[in-house]
Amino acid sequence: MSKIYVLDTNVLLQDPHSIFSFEENEVVIPAVVLEEVDSKKRYMDEIGRNARHVSRLIDSFRGNGKLHERIPLENGGSLRIELNHRSFQQLQDIFIEKTNDNRILAVAKNLSLEEETKEDGKTVILVSKDALVRVKADAIGLLSEDYLSDRVIENDHVYTGFLEVYTAKETIDRYYEKGEIQASEIVTFPLFPNQFLVMKDALGSSASAIGIVDKSRKKLKKLIFDYDHIWGIKPRNVQQTAAFELLLRKDLPLVTLTGKAGTGKTLLALASGLLQTEDHGAYKKLLVARPIVPVGKDIGFLPGEKEEKLRPWMQPIYDNLEYLFNVKKPGELDAILAGMGSIEVEALTYIRGRSIPDQYIIIDEAQNLTKHEVKTILTRVGEGSKIVLMGDPEQIDHPYLDAYNNGLTYVVERFKDQMIAGHVKLIKGERSGLAQLAADLL
Known part of the structure; x- marks a missing residue:
């Protein structure tokens, strides 16, 4: 028997093509979801891009019939915009506030009650990435699921x-x-x-x-490489040895590293990049970038020129560079970098539209990238460049990503069969005993 899937806003904003992921079943989008999507379409980030894509996609269906009626989809299913089941009467004694989440729940609950009165009534399932919405659905006797197709x-x-x-x-x-x-x-x-x-x-x-x-x-x-140390860094375990092998090989233009905080991902990548850029001249420049995603509350706009604005976000990179250059005095690192001229620390905000040939590219915190963003980055890589994506899939700050649908995991799984790519997961923390214990216990 076919089912009715009611989609929450976050499902569409995470995957605009989620409409086609429910096979030969009926997909229902509450009107309040369209309002929420409309409020996001002016954003200049991934969420805004997806909101605009959803808007165009639904608009394209208008040629197939009336949206408040059942519109056939290519996969055999159907789609409709729900306008007639917005009554809050069933939930007003449970959820007093008429929030958008509760309005979506009301639509799904009213649809479910209507289907129960029919002899051949369909099962109604609310699909949401929001755990609390699924909890609320369970509390009112409504079936709910997480969206896992992405x-x-x-x-x-x-x-x-x-x-x-x-x-x-x-x-x-x-x-x-x-x-x-x-x-x-x-x-x-x-x-x-x-x-x-x-x-x-x-x-x-x-x-x-x-x-x-x-x-x-x-x-x-x-293994090809057997260095005692690289820029003063010695591999301390077998996974770090494997990581150095991948990072130093010219025939592997794509390398991915995952691991908990303190396993040495950034330090190993920077040391390898400096060796091949500064010592061997295999690449013209070392480009280090990371997505600007705050941990905790955002600190708002920052004063100064671009470099001054980026400094707080890029500080983890500078910390590792200070260690590698053995910096002793404040301001010494800036003088070193200015004198070398071959190291560029950049925010991923500025990478779209670029072509980056003959460079050693390091993308830190790649677990906070979406599939679309990571595709944008990899398609920027020019001839003769090598790119390293690294991060901890268990430590994600993006609201719509998890350990299984983020851009880093996406690249690891899609490229594991390719001869030009290599991957290793770092297991043991080497930052300090406290850092390792914190990573394990917390």
């Missing part, structure tokens, strides 16, 4: 970029002797290109080795 994966099995496998000590010895080994000798399942395997002795000895799957996916090879 998720890259359906569970928490996000690609980590490495595996631990147990094998015979003789196999590990032969790997060290030859520098490579057939992957089929270690695992029976398919692997991804540029995936890392950490081999350990199945009998429990201390013998171990790390290798990277080649582009044919048939061989496991030794």
Whole structure:
């Protein structure tokens, strides 16, 4: 039996094409949702862009019939704008305030009550990204669901970029002797290109080795780079060693790093970028950028020129640069950067429309990017450039994103099969014992 799905505003603002995600069922958009979408269409961010897209999309349906009646969709379902079920009588004793959320709940509840009176009545389901709206729906006996179609994966099995496998000590010895080994000798399942395997002795000895799957996916090879340190930074665990391998390889123009706070993502990327830009001259410039998304309450407009306005947002980058340059005095870093001229710290606000060739690009806090924004960034990458996206998918400040539908997770999952990309998830915090404990406990 077909169902009726009532969409909350946040579903449309998160995914304008969500209208087509409900197969051969009926999609209902309450009139109050259109009002909320209209109030957002002047925003100059991703939400505003999606609001304008939704407006144009719904407007395009007008040629198919009257919107307050049932309009057929390409996927076999239907769409209508709901105007006649706005009565608040059923909810006035429960929710006194006539907020937009409660008005949407009223539409869904009244539709549900009407369908219950019919012999072949349909099941009515409210779809919302807002957890409290779903809680309220449950409280009034209304079915509700989260919108999950925008998720890259359906569970928490996000690609980590490495595996631990147990094998015979003789196999590990032969790997060290030859520098490579057939992957089929270690695992029976398919692997991804540029995936890392950490081999350990199945009998429990201390013998171990790390290798990277080649582009044919048939061989496991030794890592190319074996630096004692890079700009004073030494890898402290196997994942950091793997990260350095990806960050230093010229044949991998896309690298993604994920991990909790303090695992070294930014520091490793900056050290690798400085080595290849300043020491080796492999790239003309090191470009570091991050999205401007505040944690907690926004501090409002900032005084000064662009550089002064950006400084508070970019301070985490400058902190890592001060550590790498061993800065001792206030203002010394600015003098160093001005003298070098090959390091650019920028906000992602200014990246649209650019073409960025022959540069080492680092995008920090990429988990706060939407799929559209991350596509915009990756399509800016010019010939001869390398881009590093990094962040913690569990630490998101964007109101409509979660660990499974953010831009960083999207890129990790979509590119894990590609030969030009590499990924590794950093596990162990190396900032301090307190930072690691806080990341685990809090």
